[in-house]
Amino acid sequence: MSNMQNEWPLWEVFVRSKAGLDHKHCGSLHAADSAMAVQMARDVYTRRQEGTSIWVVRSEQIVASDPAEKGSLFEPADDKVYRHPTFYELPEELNHM
Amino acid sequence: MDSKLNYVLQLADTCLIHSQRLSEWAGHAPVLEEDLALSNIALDLLGQARALLTHAGQIEGAGRDEDRLAFLREERDYRNIVLVELPNAAASPSDGGGGRDFALTMLRNAAVSIWLELLYERLQASGDAELAGIAAKSLKEVRYHRQHSCDWVVRLGDGTGESQARMQAALGVLWPYFNELFAAGGVDGVGPAWSELEPEWRARWAALMQEATLTPPRDSAMQSRGIDGIHSEHMGHMLGTMQFLQRTYPGGVW
């Protein structure tokens, strides 16, 4: 049985579909190198939707925010209502802005 | 046989039989991700075979559809190259067969996909509009197959000592059958003689062998003739499996 050191590295896959503007995280897969990772991502995650772009990133390279810090990272934005377009009242004619 | 029909069948049957061999890998690949890749290639080739067989049936004008052609011909009427009917692992039929050798499969995929890419590129200009359309669509698919299989040939040729030895052995098995890739004649207004593909195929193959640190075997004078309906001993067993249901339940509707 193979030991851990011989396992192919894990990659995270992000796909932008034809209709989309952003790359969305789809899942992960194991590949030995980046060319293989892109090809596999295409085979695994774009079988049905028409993908136009694939990003693959080694999982170990992703830096994620700490869920325990959710409060300090995200809540201060809650009370800054002037950032939201609905805060500003414009004459009705301009409401589509 | 009508030369145009013959030309289309040589291509159609090659795709059909190659797909059949590749589909034997489903659930048995070295890693799950490759199960998907190989099934994907098998599906693409099956789609190409279906389009080409349907077109062949129309050319023939005897009312045979893709299934009548795929499942009810006699062995001597199939026109695929022998290379694609070889089992996935080197064995003689009396050994029982059924083996799977990833080295052999990747080398064969590389050889056939490079060849199909060159052939479909030229067929896009065919005077037969239907054939030209099939070629244009199929070209996108085989480009991906070629990328996938050539990447693997390099990985396995220039991987470990063991992988290189296995690749070298598989290359020895397949090498004599590559000659048939250039054997079929052309048909005016339909498609080029396969010999036109040889210089470029040989050049690409040599470059691939170099990158993969593999040594091509000595040239072989063997001329397999699957394109004329003279197959290897493997073909009968494969057809026995493939045709079994249609032969056992004549008139069945599936």
Add this chain to the structure above:
Amino acid sequence: MYTQAMDLMAREAKPKVVKSAEELAREEAFEARITAGDFIEAKDWMPDHYRKTLVRQISQHAHSEIVGMLPEGNWITRAPTLKRKAILLAKVQDEGGHGLYLYAAAETLGTSRDEMTEALLSGKAKYSSIFNYPTLTWADIGVIGWLVDGAAIMNQVPLCRCSYAPYARAMIRVCREESFHQRQGYESLLTMMTHGTEQQKAMVQDAVNRWWWPSLMMFGPADKDSPNSEQSMRWGIKRVTNDQLRQKFVDATIPQADILGVTVPDPALKWNAERDSYDFGDIDWAEFWRVVGGEGPCNRERLAARNKAWDDGAWVRDAALAHARKQATKAQAA
């Protein structure tokens, strides 16, 4: 496809650990989140037992998809038409893909693909026992699509709301693809029953006779024999009980059988107007436990096939890694 193993490993005793006050408080807060309908993500705090239960369930679900490729893959080279061949190839490919999504979801919990593979190949991990039955005729393929995928869908739809978000997201993807599988299987049977020869019709009925009871077994032990389901329900891992799902499946499937013109091999099957549901006969629990315990018709063969694929593929995996390392070294030297 679903594994009914969740109830089986839930039978194991929970580890007796003395918990600190802080730990207990965290667990309470965790359960409050679940009750409030919150989803748990990979980096969130979770009780150890929640993590272990999910690793086991998700990985065994993944194993089921992979092993499930074998009984169906058995018929790809013999499919009766090119269209059916293409459909079956696509279906088996989908199952491999589902296994991949699920392994990926399990890995977010701290296990690795190799660890999970080792567990499957050594026989330690379970997979849905339905795949330990042989596919003997082409009609089996249609019946698997109709009954086995049908049962799997019934198990899987509630999992789309599983409290563990990566699993829920994987299940949404899986469910979207799965409905094509069931429809194609049923359509294949309908074609044979409507337009096929007498021999084909007999083939279909024979396949139903062999796969009916194993399909009902996919929903796991009876509720009264699943005492630890309660914890999984509280944690939002399990949303509906085994018996409830099994009844739902029977009620949905019998009308479909009527349309096909096949019977199911259950003399006790009877519409119960009071319950607005079908009464059905008892499952042979001895057979259920026998197959789950490794003594079904194909258990050994399935594991042997997976072991062979893994062992035969070792040189390939090693070569790919060796090549990648060589390339990396060259790139650094450049």
